[in-house]
Each structure stands twice: as C-alpha cells, then as structure tokens.
Amino acid sequence: MAIKEEAIRMEKGCDAMIWADFHMHTAASEDSEAPITAMFDAAVAKGFQVVAVTDHVEMTGYHTLGYDKAAVESRRMMEEAIPAYQDRLRVARGVELGQPLYDLPQAEALLAAYPYDFVLGSQHKLGDDVDYYFYDYTNVDVGEAMDRYFDATLKLVEWGRFHSLAHLTYPFRYIPPEKQPADYSRWQERIDAVFRAMAQRDIALEINVSGLRNPRLNSAHPDLPLVRRFRELGGEKITVGADAHRPEDVGAHIRDGLHIAEEAGFRYTAVYFGGKAEMCPIEL
Numbered sequence: 001m002a003i004k005e006e007a008i009r010m011e012k013g014c015d016a017m018i019w020a021d022f023h024m025h026t027a028a029s030e031d032s033e034a035p036i037t038a039m040f041d042a043a044v045a046k047g048f049q050v051v052a053v054t055d056h057v058e059m060t061g062y063h064t065l066g067y068d069k070a071a072v073e074s075r076r077m078m079e080e081a082i083p084a085y086q087d088r089l090r091v092a093r094g095v096e097l098g099q100p101l102y103d104l105p106q107a108e109a110l111l112a113a114y115p116y117d118f119v120l121g122s123q124h125k126l127g128d129d130v131d132y133y134f135y136d137y138t139n140v141d142v143g144e145a146m147d148r149y150f151d152a153t154l155k156l157v158e159w160g161r162f163h164s165l166a167h168l169t170y171p172f173r174y175i176p177p178e179k180q181p182a183d184y185s186r187w188q189e190r191i192d193a194v195f196r197a198m199a200q201r202d203i204a205l206e207i208n209v210s211g212l213r214n215p216r217l218n219s220a221h222p223d224l225p226l227v228r229r230f231r232e233l234g235g236e237k238i239t240v241g242a243d244a245h246r247p248e249d250v251g252a253h254i255r256d257g258l259h260i261a262e263e264a265g266f267r268y269t270a271v272y273f274g275g276k277a278e279m280c281p282i283e284l
Contacts, residue, residue: 014280020050020271021251022092023120023166023208023241028055028074030066032245036077040085042247050090050117050271051250052241053078058098059107061123071095075114080242092273094118097162099125101155111161115195118272120206120241123153127156134172142179146171150190157197163272164204164239167221168194173211180185184226191226192233199234204270204277207260209253210243220253220260227264237270237277258282 024039025032036053039189043051055074057067074095082091095116100107111119125131126148135145149171157165167173168191172180184191198205209226211217220228227238240257244250261269261282 011038013278014271016281017278017283018050018271019046019048019243019251019254019279020052020240020252020269020280021242022050022052022094022118022239022271023054023206024051024250025055025096025246026053026077028070028077029245030056030070034244034246036081037084038089038247039244039250040081040089042244042250044085044088046251047253048089048251048257050092052092052094052272054094054096054118054120054241056098057095057110058124059101059103059130060099062103065276071110071114071119074161090273092117092271094120094272096120096122096166098122099151100161101159103125106272108161111127115274117274118164119162120164120166121203122166122170123149123158124157126152132174135171135174136177137174137179139211140179142175142181145148146181146187147190150187150194154190154194154197157194157201157203160197160201160203162203163193163275163277164206164237164270165198166206167208167210168205168226168242169223173214173217173221175215192229195230195233195235198230199236202237204237204239205230205235207238207240207257208243209240209257210249210254212253213249220257224260224263227260227266231265238264238266239270255284258284
C-alpha cells in the first residue's frame with residue numbers, strides 16, 4: 001500500500017506539505033451569502049495555499065429550485081475571481097454534486113459542459129424527500145432511515161463519476177441527541193461495502209471537519225474509526241474540507257482533520273486539478 005501511494009505521489013505530487021481546504025461554499029450556494037473574494041481573502045490571511053470552491057449543485061430540483069442557475073453563477077464567479085489570486089492562492093474549480101442519480105442525464109451533461117478540477121459527490125436526501133437537515137426525526141425509525149441512506153450512497157459510489165465522497169455520515173449531524181445511535185455498528189456491513197467500492201474506483205474519502213465547529217457534535221464526518229476502516233479496506237486517498245459557508249470558517253479545524261488522517265494511517269492528502277489527484281505529504 002505504501003509503495004503504491006508513494007508511486008502516485010511521485011508521478012504528480014507536492015514536495016512538501018501544503019495547507020489546503022478542499023470544501024467551501026460561496027454566495028452561489030443557496031445556504032451561503034459569502035462573496036467568493038471574501039472566502040479567498042480569508043484563506044490567504046490564514047496561510048492556506050490551496051482551496052477548492054465546491055458550490056452546491058443538486059440534481060433534485062435542478063431546474064425547479066434553481067441549481068441550473070447556481071451552477072452557471074458559480075462558474076462565472078470562479079472565472080472572474082481566480083485570476084486576481086493566482087500569485088497567492090491556488091484554486092480548484094469544483095462542485096458539490098448532490099444526488100446525481102436522481103437525474104443522471106442532467107448530471108452527466110453538467111460534468112461534460114464544464115471542466116471541473118474537482119467533484120465532490122454527496123447524498124443530502126433521498127429522491128423527493130427533504131434534505132436530512134430538514135428531516136423530522138420524531139416518528140422516524142433512524143435505523144431503517146440510515147439503512148436507506150447507506151444503500152443510496154453505495155449506488156452513488158458505484159456510479160463513481162466524482163473524485164471524493166463528501167461527509168459520509170452527513171445525516172448524523174442532524175439526528176437529535178435522544179435518537180443518536182451509540183455507534184455505527186448496525187451499518188458497518190453497508191459502510192464496508194461503500195468503502196470497498198470506493199477503493200476499487202480510486203475515489204477519495206472526505207474528512208469533513210465542519211462537525212468540529214459544533215460543540216454538540218464535536219466530531220468529523222466521518223470520524224477516526226471510520227477513516228481508519230476505509231484505510232484497512234484499501235482506501236488510498238483522502239481530502240480534507242472545512243465545508244465553510246462563511247469566511248470565518250475557512251480552514252477551521254483542517255489541522256484536526258489532518259491529524260485524523262495521520263492516525264488512520266494516511267501519509268498524504270489529495271488535492272485535485274484537471275481531474276487528477278496530487279498527493280501531498282502530511283507533515284504536522
């Protein structure tokens with residue numbers, strides 16, 4: 001495993017550790033009001049060398065909820081803003097592609113229409129149901145709901161036209177404390193199937209550190225045991241992202257995410273340009 005990872009790094013990689021935040025949103029995302037330049041300025045001020053803009057584009061509601069326009073706006077803002085930062089910040093033109101299997105022809109048309117450097121695959125909801133953020137868990141069997149979530153995530157990975165799987169344990173952010181499971185053991189077989197499929201397709205696992213900003217959660221998504229399990233099942237690439245929607249959150253807890261990666265057995269993190277991974281050493 002280490003030999004193969006070293007070969008990947010030597011082919012296209014970094015000579016030394018870089019500070020990279022590979023998940024951020026701008027005003028082109030419906031849940032952010034942040035100007036793209038404010039996000040870039042924050043990254044530069046905090047000493048980051050590389051970022052990825054990953055605005056939301058969901059296939060559920062692509063036309064009816066305005067994600068078609070959001071995709072165009074995000075691309076426009078990136079093309080206008082990036083040149084002014086080229087000497088200070090390396091920016092990957094990315095997208096967080098939600099529920100692509102809901103409208104597969106449209107998802108593939110989107111990816112064909114614009115040369116994204118980096119695509120995050122995400123599962124925020126199932127079909128026409130609401131986002132897990134808005135889910136009413138009062139009368140829901142959480143076990144069965146998460147069964148369906150991980151089954152859908154496996155199908156997403158089997159499609160595989162993205163670089164990194166975003167926030168694997170996303171719904172658990174929003175499950176109320178009285179319904180939070182003690183661990184992920186009920187779903188371990190399903191999670192293992194997801195990890196094996198990712199390893200077979202060379203898809204990276206995102207360590208999303210946004211949960212570390214929430215005192216109630218105080219956890220990355222996924223957490224250390226799951227990141228370690230991904231490694232054990234053949235996973236070779238990880239990305240780390242703050243999932244910032246405000247300038248003050250850019251880069252927050254990235255160091256903690258790198259510690260998780262290191263403890264799980266990863267020696268490198270991946271950044272993506274031109275759709276190709278560049279492996280950068282973790283040197284904390």
